[in-house]
Amino acid sequence: MPGLNTSMNIAVQALMAEQGALDVTTNNISNVNTPGYSRQLAVFQESPTVLEGKVAYGTGVTLEQFQSVRDQMLQLRIYEETAQQGNAQAQLNSLSQIQTTFADPSQGIGGALTAFFNSLSQLSTNPTDTNARQQVLIAANNLANAFHQSASALGQVQQQLDQTVPQAVNQINELTAQIAKLNAQVAQMQGVGQDPGTTQDQRDQLILQLSQLVDVSVTQTDQGVTLTTANGVPLVVGGQNFELQSGAASGGMQGVFANGQDITSQIQGGKLGGTIQARDGVIPDLLSQLDTLASQFTTSFNAANQSGFDLSGNPGGNIFTPLASVTGAASSFGVAITDPALIAASADGSAGSNGNVAQMLAVRDQQLPEGVTPMGAYSNLVLAVGNYGASAQANVSASSTTLQQLTDQRNAVSGVSLDEESTNMILYQRAYQAAARVVTTVDSMLQTVLSMGVTR
């Protein structure tokens, strides 16, 4: 029913609604720099109309709810890309450390191999010269050191990566516990039709952090979200989180377990995935190339030395310690002799013969059983290191670009615009001022009405 009181009520509702909307604006402006914050909208709704005869009277406005503006699909793509970036970055970090060992071609195994063969070449010009023989021994020891250093550089990076695994698993467990708590609150609010707003923002931000560590698959359910690893191991279901465990797995490295089951090799994305791939894929591949070279070189070179005679005319023995197995060959690569006279340069047994040096020098241009020369094998190793590094580098920049674009898109939807908020602020202010004017107008009308009954 129309009347001055009704008008007054409508005006007061409008005042409250505009004030509420101004709160939203204030909150948006306050959170303009909060990571993961999704801007909120004040949702106004017409109050139900009252029908009187043929006239339908509007009864004003209500502030229905604060609605967060978000695009769930974009959010999922951001999680995915973040996991890829985490993976690539972890690999790149470890490869940057490895690369320095193989950066200078005149140093390391390559340089030491060249120096070793050069010392033999020098010896061939004067096979009885003790100095030249001593130089060969020194070069052999340098070669052994170069093998040890390269193997230990790879081993150290592998160790560091291995130590990261339990740390990452702990971080994952902390995050999933927090996510489960917030997830339950979100589900509860959604259950009663409330916009979970800030709580959801916080939860999504935590899922983003989780994605940096491991690739998660996110499914919307009526209990909030369900998070699983890429291969379906549940991490968060509703308000419950499932912890992963870390511990010694087969091969002596730290494994990741879910319910006692080893899921290490199934983790693909995120920092954890990248760490595991570098630790179990890249480094073992490089180490195995290094070991193969060390082992086959030892065998070939010893055979060459054995075909000659040493300075005393005795048949040549081993220059390098024979290696029991290919695995670990680079770390156990060693020089078997300390007496330079034992280098079997002679082909005919007389001290001054250099005939067998040619056999030893031939090792550098002969194919090892793996089908390349020793220097070729090392060159392939450098190529492999470079390719791994270049591909990790490319992956990092590709996913960074994609992630930046996705974040831009997300911000286009959910980001707080100060211009927009300023405009809204003016709108709400004007509406508030107008409603207030209505109140004063109605008030003066009421005064008029009240003064009607008063006799002068």
Place this chain on the structure above:
Amino acid sequence: MRVNPNITPDVLAAIYATQSQQETALQELSTGKRVNVPSDDPLAASLMVGNQDQSSRADQYLQNIDTLTHQMQTADTALGSVVTALNQAISLGVQGATGSATAEERQQIAQNLLGIQAQILQLANTEIGGTYLFGGTASTTTPYVLDSSSPSGVTYNGNDGTNIVEIADGLKVQTNLPGSQLFQNASGDVFRSLQQLITALQTGTASDVATATNSVRDAFNSVTGSRIFYGNVENQLNSTQTFLNQEQVNLKSQQTTLIGADITKAATDLTQATTAHDAALAAAAKILPTSLLDYLK
């Protein structure tokens, strides 16, 4: 259409990107290298391993050539002295073969020849740092020692072995001739003919002396012929040295192609990156502070 209201990360990314381009160009300019770690260009880095090996090998071959040149020159000089000594011996032999020479004169000539024999013996035992040049591969033992019981007056303690040294990839040279081949071969035996001449002068007839002198002449021709070997090796060493020096230049230029920075391009890159960086900063300074709030009173 709503646009991304928060451009700060994009602006920062643009600034970082241009900054990183600047750093790359600057690093190329300051190091002169385009490839500093294998991932910069994996293939070039791996080819550099081979290049470095080749270049280092060439260094070693050049060192070998230095060492060998010294050995060859020493051997050649020694043989030159042997030839001179033999020439003297021949003159003395001719002098002794004339019918007018008296027994005293022949004895005197024989004395001189004994001196020449000792001199040649010393030359045949030429050594460098304990390594005898004319002992075959038994180069640690003195090749020739006096032995009056032997028809040649000496015993050879060396062997017939020869050494071969690689002076460039696939190029091998023989670096010695054993004394047995140099001084005692079928076409002329230095020590035996000298001994014969001495014996002929001491106890023989004029025609014995003439025959023995002819033997010495044969030995002279034989040594002169063998000496060519050392000259040839020296020539080969010289030409290989030239080849290796050229090879070094080629390898260096290959190295520049593989990992060297294109300085002109790097300098242009630096200028471009600097311009882009300035532009990004200027744009950021213009855009970042603007907001509707600046205009609301």
